[in-house]
Amino acid sequence: MSRSHLEEIAELYDSAEGHVGNLIFDGQVHWGYWDERNADASLAEGADRLTQIMIDKTTIEKGQKFCDLGCGWGGPAVALAKAKGCYIDGITCSGEQQQNAVKKAQELGMDDLLNFIHGDALNMPCKDQTYDGGWFFESIFHMGHREALLEANRILKLGATLLITDAYLLSTASEDFKEHTSRRVHSRFMPKDIYPGVLEETGFEAVEVLDVTQYVMRPLAQKLKDACVAYREEILKLVPEEAIDDWLWGFEDFCANLGYLLVTARKK
Numbered sequence: 001m002s003r004s005h006l007e008e009i010a011e012l013y014d015s016a017e018g019h020v021g022n023l024i025f026d027g028q029v030h031w032g033y034w035d036e037r038n039a040d041a042s043l044a045e046g047a048d049r050l051t052q053i054m055i056d057k058t059t060i061e062k063g064q065k066f067c068d069l070g071c072g073w074g075g076p077a078v079a080l081a082k083a084k085g086c087y088i089d090g091i092t093c094s095g096e097q098q099q100n101a102v103k104k105a106q107e108l109g110m111d112d113l114l115n116f117i118h119g120d121a122l123n124m125p126c127k128d129q130t131y132d133g134g135w136f137f138e139s140i141f142h143m144g145h146r147e148a149l150l151e152a153n154r155i156l157k158l159g160a161t162l163l164i165t166d167a168y169l170l171s172t173a174s175e176d177f178k179e180h181t182s183r184r185v186h187s188r189f190m191p192k193d194i195y196p197g198v199l200e201e202t203g204f205e206a207v208e209v210l211d212v213t214q215y216v217m218r219p220l221a222q223k224l225k226d227a228c229v230a231y232r233e234e235i236l237k238l239v240p241e242e243a244i245d246d247w248l249w250g251f252e253d254f255c256a257n258l259g260y261l262l263v264t265a266r267k268k
Helices: 003-014 016-024 043-057 075-084 095-107 145-155 175-184 192-201 213-230 232-236 241-257
Strands: 065-069 087-092 114-118 131-137 156-169 204-211 258-267
Touching (some): 003 095, 016 213, 016 232, 043 075, 043 156, 043 258, 065 075, 075 087, 075 114, 131 145, 145 156, 145 192, 156 192, 175 241, 192 204, 192 258, 213 241, 213 258, 232 241
Parallel strands (some): 065 087, 065 131, 087 114, 131 156
Antiparallel strands (some): 156 258, 204 258
C-alpha cells in the first residue's frame, strides 16, 4: 500500500471514533457473532465468540509461527497464543495500535510468543515461506484482495492454512455505498461469487467459504446501539453526541449493503 493510504487507515483507527470502537468492542477490532447459543450476548461478547471461532479453525500447533495480517490492538493474537502456544507476528499500520499491543503482551508476560510490528501487511519484513499459518481478521478489505493474498502466498509455507473474515458486497449494494466506503473508511469489498476464483488466481485452494451473514451482519446494528447506551458516559468523553448518531448510521449502512464470510484456504 502507498504511504498515504497506510496513513489514512492508521488515522481512521487512531481517531476518536476508532477509540470508541476499541472501548465498546473491548479491545477487538472486528465485529461479532451471535447465534442461538449466544443471541443475548453483548457486542464485546459477540466479538470474543468470533475470535474463538477463528481460533478453532486454525491448524497452527505449539511452537509453530503464525502471522496476523492487520492485528489491530492485538486481542485475537493474544487469545490465539494463549490457546495454541504458537509464535505470532502481528502487523498493523497504526503506531498507536502497535504500541498498545506490545504493552499488552508485556503485561501478560507473553512477549516471548507475541511480536507486534508497525508496518505494511503487503510488505512483510520476512523471508519467503516463513509462516505455518495466518489470518486476515477483518483487514483484507483495506489492502486490496489480490495484493494481500499474493503477499500471504509469499510468506506462508506450502500447505499452510490461511483464514479470512471478510465482508462482501450484496447484489443490492448501492453505488453510493461503494463510493462512500472507499472514500470514508478506505475499504473495497468484493461480491461473494468471485472469492474462490481470486483465491485460485493467487495460489490458494478454497477449503471452505462459509456465509455467516445472519449471525454477524443482521444482529450487528442493534448490538451497536445497545453498546452505545451501555457505554454512553465513556463514549461522550471521546466524541460529541452527533458523532455517535453518525457512527451508528454508518454501521446501519454496512449491515444493509454487506454480507459476511468466514473463509478457510490452503496454500497450494
